[in-house]
Amino acid sequence: MNRNLLTLVITSLLLTGVSYAQTNTQILEDFKPSSLNQPDQQYPQVNSQGYARFQILAPKAQSVVVSLGLGGTSGGTPLKKITDSLWAGTTSGPMEEGFHYYHLTVDGGVFNDPGALNFYGSTRWESGIEIPAHDQDFYALKDVPHGHVHQILFPSKSTNTSRRAFVYTPPGYDKDKSSRYPVLYLQHGWGEDETAWANQGRANLIMDNLIAEGKTKPFIIVMTYGMTNVIRPRAGGLRSFDIKPFQTVLLDELIPYVDANFRTVANQANRAMGGLSMGGFETHTITLARPDVFSHYALLSGGTYKPEEIKDKSKVKLIFMSCGSFENPDGVTKAAETLKAQGFNAVSYVSQGTRHEFQTWRRSLQVLAPMLFKN
Amino acid sequence: MNRNLLTLVITSLLLTGVSYAQTNTQILEDFKPSSLNQPDQQYPQVNSQGYARFQILAPKAQSVVVSLGLGGTSGGTPLKKITDSLWAGTTSGPMEEGFHYYHLTVDGGVFNDPGALNFYGSTRWESGIEIPAHDQDFYALKDVPHGHVHQILFPSKSTNTSRRAFVYTPPGYDKDKSSRYPVLYLQHGWGEDETAWANQGRANLIMDNLIAEGKTKPFIIVMTYGMTNVIRPRAGGLRSFDIKPFQTVLLDELIPYVDANFRTVANQANRAMGGLSMGGFETHTITLARPDVFSHYALLSGGTYKPEEIKDKSKVKLIFMSCGSFENPDGVTKAAETLKAQGFNAVSYVSQGTRHEFQTWRRSLQVLAPMLFKN
Numbered sequence A, B: 001m002n003r004n005l006l007t008l009v010i011t012s013l014l015l016t017g018v019s020y021a022q023t024n025t026q027i028l029e030d031f032k033p034s035s036l037n038q039p040d041q042q043y044p045q046v047n048s049q050g051y052a053r054f055q056i057l058a059p060k061a062q063s064v065v066v067s068l069g070l071g072g073t074s075g076g077t078p079l080k081k082i083t084d085s086l087w088a089g090t091t092s093g094p095m096e097e098g099f100h101y102y103h104l105t106v107d108g109g110v111f112n113d114p115g116a117l118n119f120y121g122s123t124r125w126e127s128g129i130e131i132p133a134h135d136q137d138f139y140a141l142k143d144v145p146h147g148h149v150h151q152i153l154f155p156s157k158s159t160n161t162s163r164r165a166f167v168y169t170p171p172g173y174d175k176d177k178s179s180r181y182p183v184l185y186l187q188h189g190w191g192e193d194e195t196a197w198a199n200q201g202r203a204n205l206i207m208d209n210l211i212a213e214g215k216t217k218p219f220i221i222v223m224t225y226g227m228t229n230v231i232r233p234r235a236g237g238l239r240s241f242d243i244k245p246f247q248t249v250l251l252d253e254l255i256p257y258v259d260a261n262f263r264t265v266a267n268q269a270n271r272a273m274g275g276l277s278m279g280g281f282e283t284h285t286i287t288l289a290r291p292d293v294f295s296h297y298a299l300l301s302g303g304t305y306k307p308e309e310i311k312d313k314s315k316v317k318l319i320f321m322s323c324g325s326f327e328n329p330d331g332v333t334k335a336a337e338t339l340k341a342q343g344f345n346a347v348s349y350v351s352q353g354t355r356h357e358f359q360t361w362r363r364s365l366q367v368l369a370p371m372l373f374k375n
Helices: A003-025 A203-212 A244-261 A278-289 A329-341 A358-371 B003-025 B203-212 B244-261 B278-289 B329-341 B358-371
Strands: A052-057 A064-066 A086-090 A098-102 A104-106 A109-111 A118-121 A124-131 A148-156 A161-169 A183-187 A220-224 A271-276 A296-300 A318-324 A346-351 B052-057 B064-066 B086-090 B098-102 B104-106 B109-111 B118-121 B124-131 B148-156 B161-169 B183-187 B220-224 B271-276 B296-300 B318-324 B346-351
Touching: A052 B109, A098 A118, A098 A358, A104 B109, A109 B052, A109 B104, A148 A244, A161 A203, A161 A244, A183 A244, A183 A278, A203 A220, A203 A358, A220 A244, A244 A278, A271 A278, A271 A358, A278 A296, A296 A358, A318 A329, A318 A358, A329 A346, A346 A358, B098 B118, B098 B358, B148 B244, B161 B203, B161 B244, B183 B244, B183 B278, B203 B220, B203 B358, B220 B244, B244 B278, B271 B278, B271 B358, B278 B296, B296 B358, B318 B329, B318 B358, B329 B346, B346 B358
Parallel strands: A183 A220, A183 A271, A271 A296, A296 A318, A318 A346, B183 B220, B183 B271, B271 B296, B296 B318, B318 B346
Antiparallel strands: A052 A086, A064 A104, A098 A124, A104 A109, A118 A124, A148 A161, A148 B148, A161 A220, B052 B086, B064 B104, B098 B124, B104 B109, B118 B124, B148 B161, B161 B220
C-alpha cells in the first residue's frame, strides 16, 4: 500500500468515524424518565427530540424487542445486551408527540415493561410512554381547581350485572349544590375500556384547564365500556358488530342512572355523544337511531356524517368530526363542508403531525369542549 | 426374568402408576380463570381447593418461575415447558384464601403475568390472583345499591402539587343532598398506594354490602397515599421514617378539602383513622399526636396501643386492633384486654387462617365498620 493510498484509507476511516460521531451527536443526551413511568423508575426515558430509550433487566434472555417503532410502521426497536444483565436500546428516530402503547417481546413471549405504567388498549393492559408534545400544557396537571372522577357501578338488567362507568364532575360540583350541568357521553375505541379517556386521554385535566381559563362551559363527562372488544377485526369486523346491547345499556340504564344520581340538565338539548375510532362508529349509529336523546355529535377519528343520514335537521345542534393529519384529513374536512352547505352547524378539526392515537383525541376534546352546549 | 419376577415388576409399575394417579386426583380438575384476570384471559386459574395454575407463552425462554408459593415461604412455583411455546405449572399445594400479589421471573428478569390484572404493591404494579374464600360473599359485587369512588386531586401547598385521593361515598349520597356523614381515613401499607383499599381491598363493595344489609351506619371513606414508599426496609426501616410530611398533608390539606367538598360531619367525634401494616403505624402516631382530630382508631396488622400512650381517655371512642391468625394474634388480643381493663372501648379481631395479606384486612374492615360512629 503506498502512502497516498494509506492516507486515503485512513482519511476514509476518520471520515467514517466523524460521520458516525455526527450521527450520534444528533441524538441529544438530555433523556429523562417518561412521565408515565412507575414511581422511581428511571426507564423508559425520552429526550427533547422525541427519541425513546429503553432498558430492561433480563440476564438470561436471548432476545428483547420493544414493539414501539417509528410512525407505528417499523418492526419495533430491538434491544442489545449492554451488561451481563441489562438490555438497552433507543428508537431509530424521534417518535410522534403524545401517548403511545407498547410492549416487550422477551424470548418470544409478550410482557409489559416493568418500568412503565399500564394502560388498557388492544384488549389488554399495555405499557405506555409519553413523548412530550409542544402543546402538552393543555393536558398538564396544574395548580387549578380540579373536578372529580367518580367510579360508579350502575345496575344493568339487560346484562344482569352492575356495570362500571366513570363520571367527571367539574370543579365546584360538590360545593354548589344547586347548579345543574349538561352531559357529554364519551366513548373509547376498540380494545380500550372505560378507563381510557381519563388515563390515556387526560380528559379530566383537559376540562379542569379549560374551565380554569374560562374557555368552556363546565359540563359532566360520562365514560363507560362500549362493549366493543367482542369484535375481532379479522373476523368480520364492524359488520359483525351488533350495537343493540350497548345501545340498551347506554340509553335505558346508564343515562337514567346518571340523570337520577347527578345534577344533570336531563334533556336532549343538553346531552352530547362523542367517541374515538370505534366509539365514533357507536356515536354515529346511536345518534342517528335516537335523535331524541342527543343534540351534539362528535366523531374523533371515527368517520363522518352525511346530510342524507339525518332525518330532522332541527334536532342537531353540532356535528364535530376530527382526525390526525396522518389519517384521512380530507375526509373530515369535506364532510364538514358538505354538511355546512346543507345548513348544519358542522366543524372539522385536523390534529397536525399525529395519527390514530391519543394525542389526536386529546386535542380534539380540547377543541370540541368549548363548542358544546353554547345555546 | 421369570414369570413371577415379571409379574412383580409389572405390578410395581402399575402400583406406581396408581399411586401417581391417586396423587394427581387429589388435585381436583375444576380449575377456573382467576376472578382477577384480564378480560378473556384463561390463565392463571384456581381450583376449588385453592391450587393455582399458571400458563405463560415464552417460546425461547430458558426458565419461567412464578413468585407465588405456599404460605409465602417457598421459593415460588417453577413452570415447565409443555409445548414448543408454553410454560405451565401448578402450586405444590392449596394457597391461602384471598388476594395474593405475584410476578414472574423470565430468564432472570421480573415481569408481570400477561393474563392477570395488576395491583400496586411492593412499590410496583404487580400481578394479582384471587383464591376464592369461604366467606367471599361479603366482598362480592352484588345487585345492591352501590356507592361511588371519587378520584379527587386536592391542592397540597406543603408538597407543591395536586395530590390524589379516593373518596368512597355511600349509596344515595348524590341523591339525598341534605344528609351529612362521618368519615374514616383509611391508609394502605408499605409499598402500596391510594388505589389499594378499593382495588385489592374491595373496601367499596364491603361497605355497599354491609349497608344493604343494614349492618353498618353509612359513612365516607377517604384513601390517600401515605408517602410510605420512601422507606427502604433494609435501610433503617420505620426508625428512619419522618411522619411529619404526611401528617401535614393529611391534617392541614386533605381533611379541610374533604370537609369543604363533601357532606361530612366535620368534628372529632365523627372522624376515624385506620390503617393496615405501615398505615397502622401512621394511624398510631398521628392519632396519639392529635387526639383532637380523630375519635376512633384502627390498626390492621399494624401494631397495638398501650393505655399509657393515651393522654385523654375521654377523647377515644374506639380502639380496634386486628391481624391474621398466622401473624401475632396474642399481641392484639392481650393489648385489647389491657386497654379494656383500663376502661377503654377496645376490640381485637383475629382473621382465621390468614397472614399479612389483604384477606385479613378485608375481614378486619367488615368487622370494624359496624363498630364505628355508634354514638
